[in-house]
Amino acid sequence: MKQKSVDTVEFAKAIADETRQKIMAICCCELLSVNDIVEQTNVAQPTVSHHLKILKTAGLVRSERHGKKVFYTLNQERMAEGCCQVAENFAPEHPVEFLD
Amino acid sequence: MKQKSVDTVEFAKAIADETRQKIMAICCCELLSVNDIVEQTNVAQPTVSHHLKILKTAGLVRSERHGKKVFYTLNQERMAEGCCQVAENFAPEHPVEFLD
DNA sequence: ATATTATATCGATACTCTTCGATATGTCAA
DNA sequence: TTGACATATCGAAGAGTATCGATATAATAT
Known part of the structure; x- marks a missing residue:
């Protein structure tokens, strides 16, 4: 199965x-708010936002805002690609x- | 098919x-000397040796000495793992x- | 409008990594 | 054992990155 081309350096750096x-x-399998991630990782909130931005730029997470919160989830398809x-x-x- | 466990952080950093x-x-598909790699990359020899060491430590290349030269090749199986x-x-x- | 909550951005610090010249180590031939 | 060649290690400079406190921006409710 043919996939779109991937920048493997950017991909590797992101992960x-x-x-x-x-x-x-x-x-990976859940939609979590930034604060959820902060609580589950014991990492400061600006640090979490920073890492989410890197993952987002690499196309490895999706995000959606609901009210005040922004929820993130891993883009498993992009990971597999x-x-x-x-x-x-x-x-x-x-x-x-890639088993589809 | 079950593989040995891989340190995905070390793996990702290595690549x-x-x-x-x-x-x-x-x-990837050839056994090349350090000098071959230097010539094909236009990267200084100490830099090439440094990178080869990182790849070797991560188990991603094999090496064999023949006389004065040391030949390296990618370990495709480890890459796939x-x-x-x-x-x-x-x-x-x-x-x-992993298709074997 | 103001207060409250949630997330993003800024700025500084510390740390890690890449790079390469200089040098050391290893291998072989004469 | 000396010289020549190949690779590894050392040391320093510069670039890049992670981290987090402080602050800005965004959304909502009162």
């Missing part, structure tokens, strides 16, 4: 941080398939 | 650099399969 991976893990593109570039003899 | 991705790309682990953690609803 190459422990705090961001924590955030990614907890909003990034992984597949990295595998395609750097493991062409160990094909990885 | 999160443009110069390293260039190196990874050119020694890293990609699959990231996808498993952060795209569980878009399963990616």
Whole structure:
């Protein structure tokens, strides 16, 4: 299955941080507000907003405002695309398939 | 197929650099000496050695010495494992399969 | 309008990483 | 063992990044 092209350097940089991976893990399957993420990570709110911005710029999270709150969730499809593109570039003899 | 566990932060950090991705790309399917890599990248030799060390520490390249030269090649299997682990953690609803 | 709550941005600090010249180490040939 | 070549390590400079307190912006309710 053909995917859109992915900037694998930007993708890798976006996920190459422990705090961001924590955030990614907890909003992987849920829509969470910034404050929810702050509480679950023990990371300061500006720091969380900063990391969410990086993930958003890389297209790895979606966000929607509801009232005063902004909810974020991981964009799993983009995550899978990034992984597949990295595998395609750097493991062409160990094909990885995106099961849809 | 079950893989060994991967430190996804270390994996992502290892591939999160443009110069390293260039190196990874050119020694993906070939065994290349450090000097070969220097010539194909226009990057200084100490810099190349530095990046190779990071990739080696992360288990993403193999190396073998033959005489004075040391040859490196990408470990595609580890690359695929890293990609699959990231996808498993952060795209569980878009399963990616390691085809063996 | 004002107060309250939620998130984003700013600014400063500390830390990490990339880069490369200089140098050390390793390997081999003569 | 000396010289030549290949790679690794060292050390320093500069760039980039994470973190968080303070503050600005946004949304809502009273």
